[in-house]
Structure formats: C-alpha cells, structure tokens
Amino acid sequence: MKIQYGLVRFSVAISVAILVSCAANQDSRSAQSPAVNTEELIAGLQIVDCLLPGQMRKLGNMTYLSPRRPIKTTAADCNIRGGEYVAYDRANYKTALKIWLPAAEQGDAEAQLAVGEIFEKGLGTEPNYEAAVLWYQKAAAQGNKSAQFNLGTMYEQGLGVEKDKIQALNLYRDAWGLPDDSVIFQDAARAEQMALRSELEKQLASKNNQLALMERQLNALKIQLADNDKSPSVAGDGASELVTLAQLVQSLQDDRASVERQLSTIPRLRTPATTLKASPASNTLGSEIKLADMDFGRYYALVIGNRNYAQLENLQTPLNDAREVGEILEKQYGFHVQLLLDSDRLTVMKAINELHSVLTENDNLLIYYAGHGSMINIGERDTGYWLPINADPPPNDASWVSNEFISNHLGRIQAKRVLVIADSCYGGLLSSAPGHLFFGQSASSTNSEYIKYKLPRRSRLLLSSGGDKPVIDEGGGDHSVFAQELIDILRKNKGVLSAPDLYASIRGPVKVRAAANQFVQEPVYKSIKGAGHEVGDFFFVPNSLAQ
Secondary structure (H helix, E strand, O other): OEEEOOOOEEOOOOOOOOOOOOOOEOOOOOOOOOOHHHHHHHHHHOEEEEEEOOOEEEEOOEEEEOOOEEEEEEHHHHHHOOOEOOOOOOOOHHHHHHHHHHHHHOOOHHHHHHHHHHHHHOOOOOOOHHHHHHHHHHHHHOOOHHHHHHHHHHHHHOOOOOOOHHHHHHHHHHHHOOOOOOHHHHHHHHHHHHHHHHHHHHHHHHHHHHHHHHHHHHHHHHHHHHHOOOOHHHHHHHHHHHHHHHHHHHHHHHHHHHHHHHHHOOOOOOOOOOOOOOOOOHHHHHHHOOHHHOOOOOEEEEEEEOOOOOOEOOOOOHHHHHHHHHHHHHHHHOOEEEEEEOOOHHHHHHHHHHHHHOOOOOOEEEEEEEOOEEEEEEOOEEEEEEOOOOOOOOOOOOOOEEHHHHHHHHHHOOOOEEEEEEEOOOHHHHOOOOOOOOOOHHHHOOOHHHHHHHOOOOEEEEEEOOOOOOEEOOEEOOEEHHHHHHHHHHHHOOOOEEHHHHHHHHHHHHHHHHHHOOOOOOOEEEEOOOOOOOOOOOEEOOHHHHO
C-alpha cells in the first residue's frame, strides 16, 4: 500500500516558493485514543448496506412475510429499524453483493444500479468494468437516470466497453430527459461529432501512410526474392520476412477498415450549425430567464474551515476563507449557512449526517471545505480524505474523514442539487468521473432552455481547487489563490451563475495566480459518481433577483 500526503495547501514565500509537503508531521506524538463512546457514535454515522427485515402483510385471509429489502442508510438507522449489516466493511465486495444481488436479479433497478457501482469500484479487489456495464445497462433500460449517467461515463472513458463519446452523449441526454431535437443537444452533439470526425480522419491519414510504407517494403522484398539467386537459407529468411510483412499489412488494412466504418457512422449535415446565443449581460439576466416562473428551492451551505491542527502543521488561510465564503453565501445569495471552524472528526461527520433531517427533495446544498487533505493509493485506486483538526499524521488514517463517507451521504441526502467545493490537497479524488460532456456550457449555461431542463434533475457536482494534486495555501492575500478567485467571482456576480460558468470563470485566474507564486495548480469540475448524479446543475441566484 503506497501512501501520499501533504499540507492542504502549500505555503509560498514572496521571493522563493517554499513547498511543505501536505499533512506533514508537526511532531511524532500521536493523539490520545478517542473515547469508546466517540468511536461508537462515528461507527453509527457510517453509511452501510442494510438488509431490512420483511414486513407482515395480509392478502385477503392470507398473511405472509414480504422479502427483505436492501437500502443504503446509516448503521445507527439500520439498527433502529432492525436491519442486518456487516459492521462497517466497505472493503469487501462480497458482503455488499450479498445485500443487493438478490433484488437486482429480481429486476429492481436501484439494486441493479448498486451492483453496477460495486463492480465498478472493485471493493477490496480489482474493478470488473464489464460486469458493471452489464448491470448499468439493465437499470438504464428501466429508465434509471443514475444508471444512464454512470453508463455514459463508462462509454466516455472506454471502461468495459469500446470508447464512444457519441453514445456517452446520448446516454447523458437520456438521463437529462432532453429530446434529441433540442437545440442544446444538437449543438453539443454537432461539436462532438466534428471533434470525433477530425480525430478519425487523422487516424485514417496515419494508417494510409503506414500502409503505403509497408506495401512498398513488401513489394521491394518480393522483387528482391524473385530477382536474387540466394542460398536456400537466405531465401528461407526472406520468405519468413515476407510472411511477417504480409501479416502487418493485413493488420493495418483491418485497422483502416475499422476507422473507415466509424467515420461512416458520423453523419455529414448540409445545414449550417445552429448555436445558442450567448447569455445577455448579468445585470439583465434575471428578467431574460423569468425567474418568477422557476422554483430554485431553498439553499443550505455547510462551510468547513480547519486551520489549527493538534498533530499536523497549522495552515494560514482556511478560517479566513471559510468565514468570507459563508458571509457571501448568506448575505448575497440567501443561503442558510452552518459554519464549522477548527472542527474534529466527529463534529464534521455529525454535521454531514444531520443534513438528512434538514434537506428536502427540492433543496440546494453547498459544502465548502478548506483544510488539510491527504491521499492513500491502493492498487489502481486513489482514495482521498479530509483531515479534521484531531487527525493523526500519515499513515494513520483512523481519524480522517474519507471521501467515501462524504459521497455515500450525498447519495442518501434528499436535496435535488448538491455542489461540493473542496480547497484541499487531492480534493478532486472525491469523484472518479471524467470531466464529462456538459451540453452547451460555453454559450448556454444561463440560457432559459438550459435552466429549464437542468433544474428538475438531480446533481452531485464537485469543484476542486487542484484535482488530485497538492495546492497552495496562500498567494491570494489573506486567502488561498483558489478562495480569493471564488470570493471575487461570487461577490461581483449580479445574475444567475451556474456551476459550469463558475468553473470557467475561476479556472484561468487560479492558474495565473498559482504560476505567479511559482506553482502549477488547475481547478477541476466534474460530477460525483455513485452519489445519484443525473446530469443536473447547480445555480447561484443573488437575492436581488430572487425578490
């Protein structure tokens, strides 16, 4: 098992960039062992695969016991409801499959989705992408939007299936519920078709050049063997080389034919491309999209800033970042904000768990985290963590908050739209999804048609300050380079701001600020797989427009 770690965000000197590794030891002392009751509370907050007991039902004069039902819930809730589960053991896919497979085999779409995710994650073993695709297809065929989305990511990445971005785009469209004649979809599909055609045409040209070269070599060898009076041994070597060259030529011809077949499936359209008009200026955006006709729901934010650590090196800016972000969200955008400053593991986990009792199905949730982050590499998978102030130094992850804990709770929370903004080392590991195709985001993410289709769909999105790499702690005055840009954009915004537009606005300036501090850093934006994402979006609506 390989472990990588470091300070959440590197400190940078004015004249020389001095890099201090993330989550580095401040000293060698270990934190005191937590009390038993604290560990029991934490265990009860974990999401488990729970098998609820069957229910007694009556049908006429007959009484019978219904089959046991699998659900994902907290260990504490499973206990209260008399369910069965394996004490927090998400590393063993066999125990997880035991819960979900019977219902999946009986045709339950949610269970089929769960089985697909188990095989894709490869809990405790290597992922089985082919099996994941099979179960996603079963659930997607029943209209399960999360399965349609997950299957789309498999096609986009070429996992368990041949890579096919057009197929991925169609699956995302199905999850979105968007008709294929929509201008948004046509615009995105046309762009993807053009990109794919260009790529295939380059491949075809390369194959043709290689084939022409190999055929010249083959013909030259044939002439040489026919004209030269070689000894039997030399003739035999030439004949063997001739067979090898002929096989290579045939292989190239087969590859060329495959590329030609793929090209033939991409339609050539004689009509000019139709593009959506760019969104109007932000100060007129509210009236253009008729906000009064749209229900954005209530907005909640859990804002976490950890600066002062017991066993790790202290940071500089997370408390300033969290306070400023929380204030803007509350005063400018009408969020109900819960602010956690210098919080331990139990406090963070309880706050996330308690969101279940607060949020309803049309609500919005933003979770902002600034603090230490770390990563553990297990085989082909990298697992990320948020580090509370009572975290032990690596490699002891017993008091860390895992990405799996966070994503599992996001999947159970009822809120329609969820955005996680993580300003920490390795924050991008919260999602294994690709930066998938976002329909028309460059020109239409605040267009009325875009919002109309996105608003009813579930979203679980991640905006990370630096992907799966370390990030810097300073460089933005009293804030990190990422937090400073985030604060500036949110404060200056006057119109509806979508998550894709926020990312597009923040990505370039963060790269520039980081480069000015002799550091390479680039934010990432993607969906959080396994948490119920359905190609929805997240929107920031200023109070001035909502009134």
